[in-house]
Amino acid sequence: MTQLFLVSAGPGDAELITPKTIKAIEASSxxxxYGLYIxxxxxxxxxxxxxxxxxxEEVGRARKALDLAAQGKTTSLISSGDVGIYAMATLVFELLDNVLAGKENHPEWLNVKIEVIPxxxxxxxxxxxxxxxxxHDFCTISLSDLLTPWETIVKRIHSAGSGDFVVSFYNPVxxxxxxxxxxxxxxxxxxxxTSTPVVLGRNLTRKDHRVRIMRLDELKATEVDMFTCVSVG
Known part of the structure; x- marks a missing residue:
């Protein structure tokens, strides 16, 4: 059985890469x-x-990794942050589910041993x-509506607000x-x-990282990009 590691690169600082991630990459051919993660x-x-x-090309990355591993090449599929949080691990297991459901004709993928490294x-x-x-209690919500209907996302935001959760928004724009x-x-x-604190962290732990704290009523999408994590206290 061949090996596929689903690897978490962390937020960016090399000192925050886990020893297990390093061992997996060392073991991989x-x-x-995405090039930035490497x-x-x-x-x-x-x-x-x-x-x-x-x-x-996220689905393409997952397919490529499964194909390489099925060919006998020890492979690491790398995501930033945690590979299991809005990242590549989900796509890999969805593809495997599709094989089992007869929607994908890649039985060789089922012979790949997979290890998820947080x-x-x-x-x-x-x-x-x-x-x-x-x-204290918190939740995450992705604002991307590519896979989740916007109406569902709105319900989740209302639930987080009424439940008084700290909320971290992924994919804010x-x-x-x-x-x-x-x-x-x-x-x-x-x-x-309106005075609820909001933390905007861009390129967190990297050399050009920037952290800003503002009030909730000051938050504007124009001050955020895809490399920003938005957390509302």
Whole structure:
């Protein structure tokens, strides 16, 4: 049985990469990732065959990793943050489910041994940058409506607001989607005071990282990009 590691690169600081991630990459002949993630891992990727697929090709990355592993190549599929949080692990297991359901004709994938290696998420890094933001009950909500209907996302934001959860928003904006965060802010303002603290962490733990703290009523989507984690206290 061949091996596929689903690897978490962490938020960006090389010192936050787990020893188990390093061992998995050292054991791999092939690495599959968005190129930036390989750059973040640095020297430990040297000498490996690298398969760089751009943003938007997430399913292609998962397929590539399964194909390589099924061919007998020990492979690491790399995500930033935690590979199991809005990341590549889900896509790999969905593809395997499709094989079992007869929707994919890749029985060889079922012979691949898979190990998921957790890591430090952007949400955790953002909390640490602010002190201890996640000291009580919290939740995460992705604002991307590519796979989840916007109506469902709205219900979740209302539930988080009425339940008084600390909320970390993933995928707050994109090139084609820049209005959801402002709507999410307005929904939370139905339940929270305007003075509720918001932490914006961009490129967390990396050399060019930036952390800003503002009031909830000051939050604007124009001040956020796809590399920003938004946490509402």
């Amino acid at each position: 092939d690495l599959v990732a 750059e973040l891992l640095g020297e430990i990727c040297r000498g490996k065959t690298q398969h760089d697929l751009p943003l938007g 890591g430090i998420s952007a949400m955790q890094a953002n909390s640490s940058a602010a002190g201890a933001l996640l000291g 994109s090139v084609k989607r820049n209005w959801q965060l402002d709507t999410a802010r307005d929904i939370l303002l139905e339940y929270r005071p």
